[in-house]
Amino acid sequence: MPDQPNPDALLAPLRFPLLSAVDLPADLRLMSEDDLPALAHELRAFLIECVSRTGGHFAAGLGVVELTIALHYVFNTPDDRLVWDVGHQAYPHKILTGRRQQMLSLRQKGGISGFPKRCESPYDMLGVGHSSTSISAAMGMALAAARKGERRQVVAVIGDGALGAGLAFEALNHAGALDVDLLVVLNDNEMSISPPVGAISKHLARLLSGKLYTSVREGSKTALRGLPQIRELVGRWEEHMKGMVMPSTLFEELGFNYIGPIDGHDIGALIATLRNMRTMPGPRLLHVVTQKGKGYEPAEGQPVTYHGVAPFDRKTGRPRASGAGPTYTQIFGDWLCAAAARDERLIAITPAMCEGSGMTEFARRHPSRFFDVGIAEQHAVTLAAGMACEGLKPVVAIYSSFLQRAYDQLIHDVCLQGLDVTFAVDRAGQVGEDGPTHAGSFDLSFCRPIPGLVIMAPGDEDECHRLLQTAFEYPGPALVRYPRGVGAGVAVDRQAGTVPIGRARRRREGRDIALLAFGSLVPAACAAGDELGATVIDMRFVKPLDEELILELAATHELLVTLEENTIAGGAGAAVGELLAAHGSATRLLHLGLPDRYIDHASQAEQRAECGLDSAGILAAVRAVYSGPMTEPLASAG
Structure with a gap:
Protein backbone atom coordinates (compact mmCIF):
# COMPACT_ATOMS: atom_id res chain seq x y z
CA MET A 1 0.00 0.00 0.00
CA PRO A 2 1.60 3.31 -1.02
CA ASP A 3 2.16 5.74 1.81
CA GLN A 4 0.01 8.79 1.11
CA PRO A 5 1.34 12.09 2.47
CA ASN A 6 -0.85 13.80 5.04
CA PRO A 7 -0.78 17.60 4.81
CA ASP A 8 -1.25 17.74 8.58
CA ALA A 9 1.68 15.41 9.32
CA LEU A 10 3.98 18.22 10.50
CA LEU A 11 1.25 19.77 12.62
CA ALA A 12 0.06 16.52 14.17
CA PRO A 13 2.45 16.60 17.16
CA LEU A 14 1.13 20.05 18.06
CA ARG A 15 -2.54 19.45 17.33
CA PHE A 16 -2.72 15.81 18.49
CA PRO A 17 0.20 15.25 20.89
CA LEU A 18 -1.09 12.02 22.45
CA LEU A 19 -2.38 10.53 19.21
CA SER A 20 0.89 11.33 17.44
CA ALA A 21 2.70 9.10 19.91
CA VAL A 22 0.58 6.09 18.93
CA ASP A 23 1.84 4.54 15.73
CA LEU A 24 0.78 1.04 16.75
CA PRO A 25 -1.28 -0.49 19.58
CA ALA A 26 1.94 -1.43 21.39
CA ASP A 27 2.54 2.32 21.85
CA LEU A 28 -0.97 2.72 23.19
CA ARG A 29 -0.38 0.04 25.81
CA LEU A 30 2.59 2.01 27.18
CA MET A 31 0.35 4.95 28.05
CA SER A 32 -1.13 5.62 31.44
CA GLU A 33 -4.77 4.75 31.76
CA ASP A 34 -5.34 8.28 33.05
CA ASP A 35 -4.32 9.68 29.65
CA LEU A 36 -6.79 7.61 27.64
CA PRO A 37 -9.83 9.96 27.91
CA ALA A 38 -7.69 12.77 26.47
CA LEU A 39 -6.47 10.40 23.76
CA ALA A 40 -10.09 9.61 22.91
CA HIS A 41 -10.80 13.32 22.53
CA GLU A 42 -7.88 13.71 20.11
CA LEU A 43 -8.79 10.60 18.16
CA ARG A 44 -12.36 11.79 17.70
CA ALA A 45 -11.19 15.26 16.58
CA PHE A 46 -8.72 13.68 14.13
CA LEU A 47 -11.45 11.44 12.71
CA ILE A 48 -13.76 14.41 12.17
CA GLU A 49 -10.95 16.32 10.43
CA CYS A 50 -10.14 13.44 8.08
CA VAL A 51 -13.66 12.34 7.09
CA SER A 52 -14.77 15.93 6.54
CA ARG A 53 -12.18 16.03 3.75
CA THR A 54 -12.48 12.55 2.26
CA GLY A 55 -16.07 11.59 2.97
CA GLY A 56 -16.95 8.08 4.08
CA HIS A 57 -18.74 6.32 6.90
CA PHE A 58 -18.78 8.63 9.86
CA ALA A 59 -21.29 8.39 12.71
CA ALA A 60 -20.60 4.76 13.61
CA GLY A 61 -16.84 5.38 13.91
CA LEU A 62 -17.41 8.36 16.19
CA GLY A 63 -19.41 6.09 18.47
CA VAL A 64 -16.68 3.46 18.99
CA VAL A 65 -13.68 5.68 19.78
CA GLU A 66 -13.47 4.71 23.46
CA LEU A 67 -14.30 1.08 22.74
CA THR A 68 -11.56 0.87 20.13
CA ILE A 69 -8.98 2.32 22.49
CA ALA A 70 -10.02 -0.03 25.29
CA LEU A 71 -9.87 -3.12 23.08
CA HIS A 72 -6.36 -2.38 21.81
CA TYR A 73 -5.28 -1.39 25.34
CA VAL A 74 -6.44 -4.63 26.98
CA PHE A 75 -5.77 -7.14 24.20
CA ASN A 76 -2.41 -7.93 22.65
CA THR A 77 -3.37 -7.21 19.06
CA PRO A 78 -2.62 -8.44 16.46
CA ASP A 79 -1.67 -11.70 18.24
CA ASP A 80 -5.05 -11.48 19.91
CA ARG A 81 -7.57 -11.43 17.07
CA LEU A 82 -9.97 -8.51 16.69
CA VAL A 83 -12.75 -8.80 14.08
CA TRP A 84 -14.90 -5.75 13.29
CA ASP A 85 -18.52 -5.98 12.20
CA VAL A 86 -19.71 -4.02 10.38
CA GLY A 87 -16.49 -2.80 8.85
CA HIS A 88 -17.44 0.85 8.62
CA GLN A 89 -16.98 1.11 12.41
CA ALA A 90 -13.26 0.53 11.97
CA TYR A 91 -11.90 4.00 11.11
CA PRO A 92 -10.60 4.56 14.69
CA HIS A 93 -9.07 1.09 14.50
CA LYS A 94 -7.25 2.05 11.31
CA ILE A 95 -5.91 5.23 12.91
CA LEU A 96 -4.48 3.32 15.89
CA THR A 97 -2.95 0.53 13.79
CA GLY A 98 -0.35 2.33 11.73
CA ARG A 99 -2.53 4.13 9.19
CA ARG A 100 -2.96 7.53 10.78
CA GLN A 101 -0.78 9.25 8.18
CA GLN A 102 -2.76 7.64 5.36
CA MET A 103 -6.23 8.67 6.48
CA LEU A 104 -6.49 11.48 3.94
CA SER A 105 -6.13 8.84 1.22
CA LEU A 106 -9.17 7.01 2.61
CA ARG A 107 -11.36 5.47 -0.13
CA GLN A 108 -9.34 7.15 -2.89
CA LYS A 109 -7.55 5.43 -5.73
CA GLY A 110 -4.27 4.04 -4.38
CA GLY A 111 -5.24 4.90 -0.81
CA ILE A 112 -6.50 2.86 2.10
CA SER A 113 -9.85 1.12 2.07
CA GLY A 114 -12.92 2.27 3.94
CA PHE A 115 -13.25 -1.24 5.38
CA PRO A 116 -10.91 -3.71 7.13
CA LYS A 117 -8.81 -5.43 4.50
CA ARG A 118 -6.44 -8.31 5.15
CA CYS A 119 -3.84 -7.26 2.59
CA GLU A 120 -3.73 -3.74 4.02
CA SER A 121 -2.71 -4.47 7.62
CA PRO A 122 -1.89 -7.42 9.91
CA TYR A 123 -4.37 -5.87 12.35
CA ASP A 124 -7.25 -6.43 9.90
CA MET A 125 -8.03 -10.05 10.63
CA LEU A 126 -10.92 -10.34 8.18
CA GLY A 127 -12.05 -8.31 5.20
CA VAL A 128 -15.39 -6.90 6.32
CA GLY A 129 -17.75 -5.08 3.97
CA HIS A 130 -21.05 -6.85 4.45
CA SER A 131 -22.33 -7.22 7.97
CA SER A 132 -22.91 -9.97 10.51
CA THR A 133 -19.87 -12.08 9.61
CA SER A 134 -17.74 -11.42 12.70
CA ILE A 135 -19.02 -14.07 15.09
CA SER A 136 -18.73 -16.89 12.55
CA ALA A 137 -15.25 -15.82 11.49
CA ALA A 138 -14.02 -15.17 15.02
CA MET A 139 -15.35 -18.54 16.11
CA GLY A 140 -13.40 -20.16 13.28
CA MET A 141 -10.26 -18.35 14.44
CA ALA A 142 -10.81 -19.47 18.04
CA LEU A 143 -11.32 -23.09 17.03
CA ALA A 144 -8.23 -22.96 14.83
CA ALA A 145 -6.15 -21.56 17.68
CA ALA A 146 -7.33 -24.33 20.00
CA ARG A 147 -6.55 -26.98 17.40
CA LYS A 148 -3.03 -25.61 16.91
CA GLY A 149 -2.44 -25.21 20.66
CA GLU A 150 -2.03 -21.43 20.39
CA ARG A 151 -3.14 -19.39 23.38
CA ARG A 152 -4.74 -16.19 22.15
CA GLN A 153 -7.91 -14.22 22.66
CA VAL A 154 -10.43 -13.79 19.85
CA VAL A 155 -12.85 -10.86 19.94
CA ALA A 156 -15.75 -10.11 17.59
CA VAL A 157 -17.12 -6.56 17.71
CA ILE A 158 -20.61 -6.54 16.26
CA GLY A 159 -22.86 -3.52 16.06
CA ASP A 160 -24.73 -0.93 14.01
CA GLY A 161 -27.62 -3.34 13.50
CA ALA A 162 -25.46 -6.29 12.43
CA LEU A 163 -26.74 -8.58 15.18
CA GLY A 164 -30.14 -8.66 13.52
CA ALA A 165 -28.99 -10.87 10.64
CA GLY A 166 -29.59 -14.59 10.67
CA LEU A 167 -25.91 -15.37 10.13
CA ALA A 168 -25.05 -13.78 13.48
CA PHE A 169 -27.63 -15.87 15.31
CA GLU A 170 -26.49 -19.04 13.58
CA ALA A 171 -22.99 -18.34 14.87
CA LEU A 172 -24.20 -17.52 18.39
CA ASN A 173 -26.12 -20.78 18.49
CA HIS A 174 -23.11 -22.79 17.34
CA ALA A 175 -20.59 -21.04 19.60
CA GLY A 176 -22.69 -21.57 22.69
CA ALA A 177 -23.16 -25.25 21.89
CA LEU A 178 -19.40 -25.82 21.45
CA ASP A 179 -18.40 -23.78 24.52
CA VAL A 180 -15.68 -22.12 22.42
CA ASP A 181 -13.38 -19.48 23.95
CA LEU A 182 -14.75 -16.38 22.27
CA LEU A 183 -15.63 -12.86 23.34
CA VAL A 184 -18.41 -11.10 21.46
CA VAL A 185 -18.71 -7.35 22.05
CA LEU A 186 -22.17 -6.11 21.15
CA ASN A 187 -21.99 -2.41 20.28
CA ASP A 188 -25.56 -1.29 20.80
CA ASN A 189 -25.56 2.22 19.36
CA GLU A 190 -29.27 2.91 18.98
CA MET A 191 -30.62 1.87 22.40
CA SER A 192 -32.58 -0.86 20.64
CA ILE A 193 -31.94 -3.53 23.27
CA SER A 194 -31.15 -1.94 26.59
CA PRO A 195 -32.57 0.76 28.85
CA PRO A 196 -30.38 3.79 29.58
CA VAL A 197 -27.21 2.83 31.37
CA GLY A 198 -26.16 4.18 34.74
CA ALA A 199 -24.23 3.51 37.90
CA ILE A 200 -26.16 0.34 38.77
CA SER A 201 -25.56 -1.37 35.45
CA LYS A 202 -21.89 -0.33 35.53
CA HIS A 203 -21.51 -1.79 39.01
CA LEU A 204 -23.24 -5.00 38.00
CA ALA A 205 -21.04 -5.38 34.95
CA ARG A 206 -17.89 -5.09 37.02
CA LEU A 207 -19.26 -7.39 39.67
CA LEU A 208 -20.50 -10.05 37.30
CA SER A 209 -17.26 -10.07 35.29
CA GLY A 210 -15.07 -10.28 38.37
CA LYS A 211 -13.32 -13.32 39.77
CA LEU A 212 -15.47 -13.47 42.89
CA TYR A 213 -18.78 -13.88 41.02
CA THR A 214 -17.27 -16.30 38.52
CA SER A 215 -15.67 -18.45 41.20
CA VAL A 216 -18.81 -18.49 43.33
CA ARG A 217 -20.98 -19.49 40.39
CA GLU A 218 -18.60 -22.19 39.17
CA GLY A 219 -18.00 -23.40 42.72
CA SER A 220 -21.70 -23.67 43.34
CA LYS A 221 -22.16 -25.74 40.20
CA THR A 222 -19.43 -28.11 41.37
CA ALA A 223 -20.72 -28.36 44.92
CA LEU A 224 -24.29 -29.01 43.84
CA ARG A 225 -23.43 -31.48 41.10
CA GLY A 226 -24.86 -34.35 43.13
CA LEU A 227 -28.03 -32.50 44.12
CA PRO A 228 -29.87 -31.85 40.84
CA GLN A 229 -33.05 -30.46 42.40
CA ILE A 230 -31.20 -27.86 44.50
CA ARG A 231 -28.84 -27.06 41.64
CA GLU A 232 -31.83 -26.41 39.37
CA LEU A 233 -33.39 -24.14 42.00
CA VAL A 234 -30.18 -22.11 42.38
CA GLY A 235 -29.85 -21.84 38.60
CA ARG A 236 -33.40 -20.52 38.29
CA TRP A 237 -32.75 -18.00 41.08
CA GLU A 238 -29.57 -16.80 39.34
CA GLU A 239 -31.31 -16.31 36.02
CA HIS A 240 -34.29 -14.63 37.71
CA MET A 241 -32.08 -12.12 39.53
CA LYS A 242 -30.06 -11.31 36.42
CA GLY A 243 -33.20 -11.10 34.29
CA MET A 244 -34.65 -8.51 36.64
CA VAL A 245 -31.89 -6.02 35.96
CA MET A 246 -30.44 -6.77 32.54
CA PRO A 247 -31.48 -8.21 29.13
CA SER A 248 -29.38 -11.35 29.51
CA THR A 249 -31.83 -14.18 29.07
CA LEU A 250 -31.49 -14.63 25.32
CA PHE A 251 -27.71 -14.78 25.31
CA GLU A 252 -27.51 -16.91 28.43
CA GLU A 253 -29.94 -19.39 26.87
CA LEU A 254 -27.64 -19.57 23.84
CA GLY A 255 -24.78 -20.55 26.14
CA PHE A 256 -23.02 -17.19 26.52
CA ASN A 257 -21.95 -15.58 29.75
CA TYR A 258 -23.62 -12.20 29.33
CA ILE A 259 -22.20 -9.04 30.90
CA GLY A 260 -23.72 -5.59 30.63
CA PRO A 261 -25.01 -3.26 29.49
CA ILE A 262 -22.21 -0.82 30.24
CA ASP A 263 -21.46 2.69 29.06
CA GLY A 264 -19.38 2.36 25.89
CA HIS A 265 -17.92 5.84 26.37
CA ASP A 266 -16.53 5.18 29.87
CA ILE A 267 -12.99 4.01 29.16
CA GLY A 268 -12.36 3.05 32.77
CA ALA A 269 -15.41 0.80 32.93
CA LEU A 270 -14.60 -0.72 29.54
CA ILE A 271 -11.02 -1.53 30.50
CA ALA A 272 -11.94 -2.98 33.89
CA THR A 273 -14.67 -5.16 32.40
CA LEU A 274 -12.61 -6.31 29.42
CA ARG A 275 -9.72 -7.25 31.72
CA ASN A 276 -12.03 -9.38 33.78
CA MET A 277 -13.67 -10.98 30.77
CA ARG A 278 -10.29 -11.65 29.16
CA THR A 279 -9.60 -14.32 31.77
CA MET A 280 -13.02 -15.94 31.64
CA PRO A 281 -13.34 -19.21 29.67
CA GLY A 282 -15.97 -20.15 27.13
CA PRO A 283 -18.27 -17.92 25.08
CA ARG A 284 -18.81 -14.47 26.58
CA LEU A 285 -20.83 -11.49 25.41
CA LEU A 286 -20.20 -7.94 26.54
CA HIS A 287 -23.04 -5.54 25.83
CA VAL A 288 -21.91 -1.92 25.50
CA VAL A 289 -24.15 1.04 24.76
CA THR A 290 -22.70 3.81 22.61
CA GLN A 291 -24.01 6.93 20.93
CA LYS A 292 -23.75 6.97 17.17
CA GLY A 293 -22.14 10.24 16.12
CA LYS A 294 -20.69 10.86 19.60
CA GLY A 295 -18.71 14.08 19.91
CA TYR A 296 -19.92 15.82 16.75
CA GLU A 297 -23.15 17.69 17.36
CA PRO A 298 -24.67 17.45 13.85
CA ALA A 299 -24.04 13.68 13.80
CA GLU A 300 -25.40 13.23 17.32
CA GLY A 301 -28.64 14.91 16.25
CA GLN A 302 -28.90 13.10 12.90
CA PRO A 303 -26.96 9.84 13.12
CA VAL A 304 -28.72 8.37 10.07
CA THR A 305 -27.90 11.38 7.91
CA TYR A 306 -24.28 11.25 9.04
CA HIS A 307 -23.94 7.48 8.75
CA GLY A 308 -22.13 7.96 5.45
CA VAL A 309 -21.17 11.38 4.16
CA ALA A 310 -19.63 13.21 1.25
CA PRO A 311 -16.89 15.71 2.11
CA PHE A 312 -18.36 18.39 4.34
CA ASP A 313 -17.59 21.60 6.20
CA ARG A 314 -16.62 20.37 9.65
CA LYS A 315 -17.68 23.64 11.29
CA THR A 316 -21.24 23.53 9.98
CA GLY A 317 -21.65 19.89 9.00
CA ARG A 318 -22.99 20.92 5.59
CA PRO A 319 -21.87 18.93 2.55
CA ARG A 320 -19.83 20.69 -0.05
CA ALA A 321 -21.99 21.53 -3.05
CA SER A 322 -21.74 19.05 -5.89
CA GLY A 323 -24.17 20.57 -8.41
CA ALA A 324 -25.10 17.09 -9.62
CA GLY A 325 -28.54 16.15 -10.92
CA PRO A 326 -30.87 13.54 -9.40
CA THR A 327 -29.42 10.14 -8.74
CA TYR A 482 -29.38 0.60 -12.06
CA PRO A 483 -26.07 2.18 -11.05
CA ARG A 484 -25.00 4.29 -8.13
CA GLY A 485 -24.97 8.04 -8.66
CA VAL A 486 -26.26 10.31 -11.39
CA GLY A 487 -26.98 9.54 -15.00
CA ALA A 488 -26.44 11.44 -18.23
CA GLY A 489 -28.85 14.25 -17.36
CA VAL A 490 -31.91 13.00 -19.28
CA ALA A 491 -35.15 14.55 -18.01
CA VAL A 492 -37.71 12.13 -16.61
CA ASP A 493 -41.16 12.08 -18.22
CA ARG A 494 -43.28 10.96 -15.30
CA GLN A 495 -46.32 10.54 -17.55
CA ALA A 496 -44.57 8.07 -19.85
CA GLY A 497 -45.90 4.54 -19.97
CA THR A 498 -44.24 1.16 -20.02
CA VAL A 499 -41.81 -0.45 -22.46
CA PRO A 500 -42.65 -3.60 -24.47
CA ILE A 501 -41.00 -6.59 -22.81
CA GLY A 502 -37.82 -7.64 -24.59
CA ARG A 503 -37.69 -4.64 -26.95
CA ALA A 504 -34.38 -2.79 -27.39
CA ARG A 505 -33.96 0.80 -28.51
CA ARG A 506 -31.86 1.99 -31.43
CA ARG A 507 -29.85 5.03 -30.32
CA ARG A 508 -27.71 5.55 -33.40
CA GLU A 509 -27.70 4.19 -36.96
CA GLY A 510 -24.28 3.29 -38.33
CA ARG A 511 -22.49 0.63 -40.34
CA ASP A 512 -19.99 -2.19 -39.99
CA ILE A 513 -19.90 -2.12 -36.19
CA ALA A 514 -22.84 -2.37 -33.77
CA LEU A 515 -22.42 -1.53 -30.09
CA LEU A 516 -24.95 -3.38 -27.92
CA ALA A 517 -24.97 -1.54 -24.61
CA PHE A 518 -26.69 -2.75 -21.46
CA GLY A 519 -27.65 -0.18 -18.84
CA SER A 520 -25.10 2.24 -17.43
CA LEU A 521 -22.71 2.00 -20.38
CA VAL A 522 -25.18 3.43 -22.90
CA PRO A 523 -23.78 7.00 -22.65
CA ALA A 524 -20.20 5.80 -23.19
CA ALA A 525 -21.39 3.62 -26.08
CA CYS A 526 -23.10 6.60 -27.73
CA ALA A 527 -19.93 8.68 -27.46
CA ALA A 528 -17.80 5.86 -28.88
CA GLY A 529 -20.38 5.20 -31.58
CA ASP A 530 -20.10 8.77 -32.82
CA GLU A 531 -16.35 8.32 -33.19
CA LEU A 532 -16.64 4.94 -34.90
CA GLY A 533 -19.63 5.64 -37.08
CA ALA A 534 -21.20 2.62 -35.43
CA THR A 535 -24.75 1.56 -34.76
CA VAL A 536 -25.59 1.94 -31.07
CA ILE A 537 -28.32 -0.14 -29.43
CA ASP A 538 -29.66 0.49 -25.94
CA MET A 539 -30.56 -3.13 -25.18
CA ARG A 540 -32.71 -2.33 -22.09
CA PHE A 541 -33.51 -6.01 -21.54
CA VAL A 542 -30.99 -8.65 -20.54
CA LYS A 543 -33.73 -11.26 -20.35
CA PRO A 544 -35.53 -11.68 -22.64
CA LEU A 545 -33.20 -10.31 -25.28
CA ASP A 546 -34.46 -8.57 -28.39
CA GLU A 547 -33.50 -11.60 -30.45
CA GLU A 548 -34.97 -10.36 -33.72
CA LEU A 549 -32.93 -7.16 -33.60
CA ILE A 550 -29.70 -8.92 -32.62
CA LEU A 551 -30.00 -11.38 -35.49
CA GLU A 552 -30.72 -8.52 -37.88
CA LEU A 553 -27.62 -6.67 -36.68
CA ALA A 554 -25.53 -9.82 -37.02
CA ALA A 555 -26.61 -10.12 -40.64
CA THR A 556 -25.85 -6.49 -41.50
CA HIS A 557 -22.70 -5.70 -39.48
CA GLU A 558 -19.16 -7.04 -39.46
CA LEU A 559 -18.67 -6.78 -35.70
CA LEU A 560 -21.00 -6.82 -32.70
CA VAL A 561 -19.63 -5.41 -29.43
CA THR A 562 -21.47 -6.07 -26.16
CA LEU A 563 -21.00 -3.59 -23.32
CA GLU A 564 -22.01 -4.19 -19.71
CA GLU A 565 -20.98 -3.10 -16.22
CA ASN A 566 -21.07 -6.69 -15.01
CA THR A 567 -18.48 -9.42 -15.08
CA ILE A 568 -18.05 -10.79 -18.60
CA ALA A 569 -18.40 -14.39 -17.39
CA GLY A 570 -22.03 -15.38 -17.78
CA GLY A 571 -23.27 -11.85 -18.26
CA ALA A 572 -25.38 -10.07 -20.84
CA GLY A 573 -22.75 -10.41 -23.54
CA ALA A 574 -22.65 -14.14 -22.96
CA ALA A 575 -26.41 -14.21 -23.61
CA VAL A 576 -25.84 -12.53 -26.98
CA GLY A 577 -23.11 -15.05 -27.80
CA GLU A 578 -25.37 -17.95 -26.93
CA LEU A 579 -28.10 -16.59 -29.20
CA LEU A 580 -25.74 -16.17 -32.15
CA ALA A 581 -24.27 -19.65 -31.65
CA ALA A 582 -27.75 -21.18 -31.51
CA HIS A 583 -28.54 -19.62 -34.89
CA GLY A 584 -25.22 -20.53 -36.47
CA SER A 585 -24.15 -16.90 -36.90
CA ALA A 586 -20.49 -16.34 -37.82
CA THR A 587 -20.57 -12.62 -37.05
CA ARG A 588 -17.59 -11.48 -35.03
CA LEU A 589 -18.36 -10.75 -31.41
CA LEU A 590 -16.38 -8.74 -28.87
CA HIS A 591 -17.36 -8.72 -25.18
CA LEU A 592 -16.47 -5.70 -23.04
CA GLY A 593 -17.29 -5.77 -19.35
CA LEU A 594 -15.73 -6.14 -15.94
CA PRO A 595 -12.55 -8.24 -15.90
CA ASP A 596 -12.08 -11.44 -13.94
CA ARG A 597 -10.69 -9.69 -10.87
CA TYR A 598 -11.88 -7.40 -8.09
CA ILE A 599 -11.64 -3.66 -8.73
CA ASP A 600 -10.20 -1.63 -5.86
CA HIS A 601 -11.86 1.49 -4.50
CA ALA A 602 -11.59 4.66 -6.55
CA SER A 603 -14.11 7.02 -8.12
CA GLN A 604 -16.61 5.37 -10.45
CA ALA A 605 -15.06 7.19 -13.41
CA GLU A 606 -11.61 5.89 -12.46
CA GLN A 607 -12.92 2.36 -12.02
CA ARG A 608 -14.65 2.36 -15.41
CA ALA A 609 -11.53 3.75 -17.07
CA GLU A 610 -9.43 1.05 -15.40
CA CYS A 611 -11.76 -1.58 -16.85
CA GLY A 612 -11.78 0.01 -20.31
CA LEU A 613 -15.47 0.83 -20.02
CA ASP A 614 -15.34 4.57 -20.65
CA SER A 615 -15.65 5.89 -24.20
CA ALA A 616 -11.86 6.00 -24.64
CA GLY A 617 -11.51 2.41 -23.51
CA ILE A 618 -14.30 1.25 -25.81
CA LEU A 619 -12.69 2.99 -28.76
CA ALA A 620 -9.29 1.48 -28.00
CA ALA A 621 -10.70 -2.04 -27.62
CA VAL A 622 -12.65 -1.89 -30.88
CA ARG A 623 -9.81 -0.35 -32.86
CA ALA A 624 -7.43 -2.97 -31.53
CA VAL A 625 -9.43 -5.73 -33.20
CA TYR A 626 -11.19 -4.10 -36.12
CA SER A 627 -9.77 -2.30 -39.13
CA GLY A 628 -12.33 -3.24 -41.74
CA PRO A 629 -13.97 -6.47 -42.92
CA MET A 630 -12.52 -9.43 -41.04
CA THR A 631 -12.08 -13.12 -41.72
CA GLU A 632 -10.82 -14.37 -38.35
CA PRO A 633 -12.92 -14.61 -35.18
CA LEU A 634 -12.13 -12.14 -32.38
CA ALA A 635 -11.08 -13.12 -28.91
CA SER A 636 -13.14 -11.69 -26.07
CA ALA A 637 -11.59 -8.65 -24.39
CA GLY A 638 -11.76 -7.44 -20.83
Missing part, protein backbone atom coordinates in the same frame (compact mmCIF):
# COMPACT_ATOMS: atom_id res chain seq x y z
CA TYR A 328 -30.89 6.87 -9.94
CA THR A 329 -31.75 6.20 -6.30
CA GLN A 330 -33.79 9.40 -6.16
CA ILE A 331 -35.53 8.51 -9.40
CA PHE A 332 -36.53 5.16 -7.88
CA GLY A 333 -37.83 6.91 -4.75
CA ASP A 334 -39.93 9.31 -6.82
CA TRP A 335 -41.31 6.46 -8.93
CA LEU A 336 -42.12 4.43 -5.83
CA CYS A 337 -44.23 7.22 -4.32
CA ALA A 338 -46.03 7.85 -7.60
CA ALA A 339 -46.72 4.17 -8.21
CA ALA A 340 -48.01 3.71 -4.67
CA ALA A 341 -50.48 6.55 -5.19
CA ARG A 342 -51.85 4.71 -8.23
CA ASP A 343 -51.95 1.20 -6.79
CA GLU A 344 -52.87 0.38 -3.21
CA ARG A 345 -51.41 -3.10 -3.60
CA LEU A 346 -47.83 -1.77 -3.74
CA ILE A 347 -45.82 -2.66 -0.65
CA ALA A 348 -42.19 -1.55 -0.24
CA ILE A 349 -39.60 -3.74 1.48
CA THR A 350 -35.92 -3.10 2.17
CA PRO A 351 -33.22 -4.82 4.25
CA ALA A 352 -31.98 -1.89 6.38
CA MET A 353 -31.43 0.47 3.45
CA CYS A 354 -34.34 2.91 3.67
CA GLU A 355 -32.21 6.02 3.15
CA GLY A 356 -29.65 4.36 0.89
CA SER A 357 -32.36 3.05 -1.42
CA GLY A 358 -34.27 6.34 -1.59
CA MET A 359 -37.34 5.22 0.38
CA THR A 360 -37.48 7.86 3.09
CA GLU A 361 -40.32 9.84 1.54
CA PHE A 362 -42.31 6.68 0.81
CA ALA A 363 -41.92 5.57 4.44
CA ARG A 364 -43.17 8.95 5.60
CA ARG A 365 -46.20 8.93 3.29
CA HIS A 366 -47.10 5.25 3.62
CA PRO A 367 -45.81 3.92 6.96
CA SER A 368 -48.23 0.98 6.95
CA ARG A 369 -47.01 -0.11 3.50
CA PHE A 370 -43.29 0.12 4.28
CA PHE A 371 -41.25 -2.68 5.84
CA ASP A 372 -37.60 -2.27 6.79
CA VAL A 373 -36.67 -5.77 7.91
CA GLY A 374 -33.17 -4.92 9.13
CA ILE A 375 -30.05 -6.63 7.88
CA ALA A 376 -31.99 -9.68 6.75
CA GLU A 377 -31.88 -9.95 2.98
CA GLN A 378 -33.16 -13.52 2.87
CA HIS A 379 -36.17 -12.63 4.98
CA ALA A 380 -36.88 -9.56 2.83
CA VAL A 381 -37.23 -11.67 -0.32
CA THR A 382 -39.32 -14.44 1.23
CA LEU A 383 -41.50 -11.87 3.01
CA ALA A 384 -42.21 -10.39 -0.41
CA ALA A 385 -43.03 -13.86 -1.73
CA GLY A 386 -45.60 -14.37 0.99
CA MET A 387 -47.23 -11.03 0.25
CA ALA A 388 -47.33 -11.81 -3.46
CA CYS A 389 -49.08 -15.09 -2.67
CA GLU A 390 -51.91 -13.03 -1.22
CA GLY A 391 -52.30 -10.68 -4.17
CA LEU A 392 -50.17 -7.75 -3.03
CA LYS A 393 -47.46 -6.31 -5.30
CA PRO A 394 -44.27 -6.03 -3.24
CA VAL A 395 -41.28 -4.01 -4.40
CA VAL A 396 -37.98 -5.10 -2.86
CA ALA A 397 -35.34 -2.36 -2.91
CA ILE A 398 -31.92 -3.92 -2.43
CA TYR A 399 -28.31 -3.29 -3.36
CA SER A 400 -26.84 -5.60 -5.99
CA SER A 401 -24.15 -6.91 -3.65
CA PHE A 402 -26.73 -7.53 -0.91
CA LEU A 403 -28.97 -9.50 -3.28
CA GLN A 404 -26.17 -12.07 -3.39
CA ARG A 405 -27.16 -13.04 0.15
CA ALA A 406 -30.71 -13.88 -0.89
CA TYR A 407 -29.97 -15.91 -4.00
CA ASP A 408 -31.69 -19.09 -2.83
CA GLN A 409 -34.80 -17.15 -1.82
CA LEU A 410 -34.84 -15.38 -5.19
CA ILE A 411 -34.86 -18.71 -6.97
CA HIS A 412 -36.85 -20.96 -4.67
CA ASP A 413 -39.36 -18.64 -3.04
CA VAL A 414 -40.07 -16.15 -5.85
CA CYS A 415 -39.05 -17.22 -9.35
CA LEU A 416 -39.75 -20.94 -9.11
CA GLN A 417 -43.31 -20.05 -8.16
CA GLY A 418 -43.68 -17.23 -10.68
CA LEU A 419 -44.65 -14.71 -8.01
CA ASP A 420 -45.29 -11.07 -8.82
CA VAL A 421 -42.36 -9.40 -7.05
CA THR A 422 -40.45 -6.40 -8.39
CA PHE A 423 -36.77 -6.07 -7.49
CA ALA A 424 -35.23 -2.59 -7.63
CA VAL A 425 -31.53 -3.42 -7.61
CA ASP A 426 -29.44 -0.37 -6.75
CA ARG A 427 -25.63 -0.03 -6.92
CA ALA A 428 -25.34 -2.28 -9.97
CA GLY A 429 -21.85 -2.16 -11.44
CA GLN A 430 -18.94 -0.35 -9.85
CA VAL A 431 -19.77 1.70 -6.76
CA GLY A 432 -16.69 3.88 -6.45
CA GLU A 433 -15.11 4.56 -3.09
CA ASP A 434 -16.81 1.67 -1.26
CA GLY A 435 -14.78 -0.73 -3.39
CA PRO A 436 -15.18 -4.41 -4.21
CA THR A 437 -17.16 -5.45 -1.14
CA HIS A 438 -20.10 -3.35 -2.32
CA ALA A 439 -19.64 -3.55 -6.08
CA GLY A 440 -22.58 -4.92 -8.06
CA SER A 441 -20.40 -6.94 -10.39
CA PHE A 442 -22.28 -10.22 -10.59
CA ASP A 443 -26.06 -9.76 -10.57
CA LEU A 444 -26.55 -10.26 -14.31
CA SER A 445 -24.47 -13.43 -14.20
CA PHE A 446 -26.27 -15.01 -11.25
CA CYS A 447 -29.76 -13.80 -12.18
CA ARG A 448 -29.72 -14.51 -15.92
CA PRO A 449 -29.94 -18.33 -15.56
CA ILE A 450 -33.10 -18.13 -13.43
CA PRO A 451 -36.15 -19.19 -15.47
CA GLY A 452 -39.06 -16.75 -15.56
CA LEU A 453 -37.16 -13.70 -14.29
CA VAL A 454 -37.31 -10.60 -16.48
CA ILE A 455 -34.13 -8.52 -16.19
CA MET A 456 -33.90 -4.88 -17.24
CA ALA A 457 -31.06 -2.34 -17.32
CA PRO A 458 -31.94 1.30 -18.07
CA GLY A 459 -29.53 3.45 -20.03
CA ASP A 460 -30.69 6.81 -18.66
CA GLU A 461 -32.88 8.39 -16.00
CA ASP A 462 -36.10 8.49 -18.01
CA GLU A 463 -35.67 4.89 -19.03
CA CYS A 464 -35.14 3.92 -15.39
CA HIS A 465 -38.51 5.41 -14.50
CA ARG A 466 -40.25 3.65 -17.41
CA LEU A 467 -38.61 0.29 -16.78
CA LEU A 468 -39.54 0.37 -13.10
CA GLN A 469 -43.17 0.80 -14.10
CA THR A 470 -42.77 -1.94 -16.69
CA ALA A 471 -41.40 -4.30 -14.06
CA PHE A 472 -44.18 -3.42 -11.64
CA GLU A 473 -46.92 -4.07 -14.21
CA TYR A 474 -45.35 -7.33 -15.39
CA PRO A 475 -47.34 -10.20 -13.78
CA GLY A 476 -44.34 -12.12 -12.50
CA PRO A 477 -40.85 -11.68 -11.08
CA ALA A 478 -38.98 -8.75 -12.65
CA LEU A 479 -35.72 -7.02 -11.81
CA VAL A 480 -34.46 -3.54 -12.72
CA ARG A 481 -30.76 -2.93 -12.07
